[in-house]
Amino acid sequence: MTLTFIVDRAETDQRRRDAALRELSFGAAPTDHMITIEYHVDRGWHEARVRPYGPFEVVPTSRALHYGQGIFEGMKIFGTEEGGAVAFRPDLHAARFRRSAERMAMPPLPAELFIEALEMFASVDGDWLPSGRGTSLYMRPFMFGTEETLGFRPARQFRFCLFGTPAGSYYDESVGSLSVWVSHEHVRAAPGGTGAAKCVGNYGGSLLAHTRAVAEGCDQVLWLDAHDRAYVEELGGMNVFCVVVEDGETVLRTPPASDTILNGVTRRSVIELAGDLGLRVVEDRLAIADLHEMAQDGRLREMFACGTAAGVAAIGRIKDGEHDTRIGGERTPGAVTSALRERLLDVQHGRVASRMAWLRPL
Numbered sequence: 205m206t207l208t209f210i211v212d213r214a215e216t217d218q219r220r221r222d223a224a225l226r227e228l229s230f231g232a233a234p235t236d237h238m239i240t241i242e243y244h245v246d247r248g249w250h251e252a253r254v255r256p257y258g259p260f261e262v263v264p265t266s267r268a269l270h271y272g273q274g275i276f277e278g279m280k281i282f283g284t285e286e287g288g289a290v291a292f293r294p295d296l297h298a299a300r301f302r303r304s305a306e307r308m309a310m311p312p313l314p315a316e317l318f319i320e321a322l323e324m325f326a327s328v329d330g331d332w333l334p335s336g337r338g339t340s341l342y343m344r345p346f347m348f349g350t351e352e353t354l355g356f357r358p359a360r361q362f363r364f365c366l367f368g369t370p371a372g373s374y375y376d377e378s379v380g381s382l383s384v385w386v387s388h389e390h391v392r393a394a395p396g397g398t399g400a401a402k403c404v405g406n407y408g409g410s411l412l413a414h415t416r417a418v419a420e421g422c423d424q425v426l427w428l429d430a431h432d433r434a435y436v437e438e439l440g441g442m443n444v445f446c447v448v449v450e451d452g453e454t455v456l457r458t459p460p461a462s463d464t465i466l467n468g469v470t471r472r473s474v475i476e477l478a479g480d481l482g483l484r485v486v487e488d489r490l491a492i493a494d495l496h497e498m499a500q501d502g503r504l505r506e507m508f509a510c511g512t513a514a515g516v517a518a519i520g521r522i523k524d525g526e527h528d529t530r531i532g533g534e535r536t537p538g539a540v541t542s543a544l545r546e547r548l549l550d551v552q553h554g555r556v557a558s559r560m561a562w563l564r565p566l
């Protein structure tokens with residue numbers, strides 16, 4: 205499916221762009237334009253626009269504001285050594301956006317339209333792409349129910365929007381590694397719920413525990429399963445991996461993707477890249493009690509978070525009630541974490557010939 209985009213060009217404020225490219229703080233400086241596409245159950249997808257980035261009107265009765273019919277994606281455009289721009293695995297993001305929509309009783313945006321929106325965006329704001337390694341144009345496609353009236357049923361009218369912002373590292377790299385706080389009181393997702401969808405409610409429901417984690421001096425919440433409150437699920441917005449030595453072999457362990465865990469594009473990429481580095485990956489349940497024990501006896505060598513915004517980020521500490529467990533050297537990412545991080549960045553910047561299929565030139 206294709207649509208003809210109506211293009212309304214913004215004035216470029218070069219000083220604002222130069223400052224954004226210098227500072228590279230996450231999400232703080234949207235580029236000049238955004239894309240919008242409307243949906244109505246009687247008309248399907250229509251009215252595709254490139255327009256100046258800025259506020260749009262939302263009626264107070266809009267369903268997204270009351271019943272949370274809202275989903276989003278986070279994805280990245282990287283620069284290559286040859287001066288090109290490439291989107292990292294946009295097909296997987298388009299597919300997940302469709303799955304999230306289906307879970308939330310929203311119309312799945314055709315993948316071709318998702319890609320077209322991305323291409324239109326890159327054609328007007330490609331000059332906002334920063335140039336250093338690890339920097340990118342972070343893209344935020346999202347969709348929400350706009351229909352007026354408060355009756356409780358799925359909306360019949362939606363807006364898709366995509367905007368972008370130049371990004372550097374999500375975490376301050378001088379900090380070295382992240383610390384995570386284990387939430388026992390609150391859960392992020394339960395079986396049969398929306399945990400695997402990238403829907404706004406998952407994030408809103410996580411913020412109280414996040415606030416608690418920060419008050420405990422930590423960067424992120426480490427979520428446990430809803431039933432036993434014993435098995436590691438994910439972090440707030442990132443997946444989690446452990447590097448464990450088992451019978452002399454270094455193994456990468458991560459909880460299996462399920463209906464309570466977001467099936468991260470970076471997670472999947474890390475699993476595939478681990479194979480390139482000769483590492484065996486085990487997708488199996490990880491008990492929090494075992495993590496503390498393995499950290500004590502030295503089997504747990506490294507732990508890291510991964511996600512689109514954060515890339516691969518080392519975890520050096522788990523704070524969990526009376527446990528304050530340190531993993532590896534707190535200030536230095538371990539060898540496996542570093543190797544995976546660098547390999548992923550090499551792929552993202554177009555330096556790995558065997559992984560070029562993951563990149564879509566824009």
Ligand code: COI
Pocket residue numbers: 277278279440441442511512513514
């Ligand atoms: C991303 O990694 O792109 C996300 O959407 C997570 C968000 C919490 C920053």
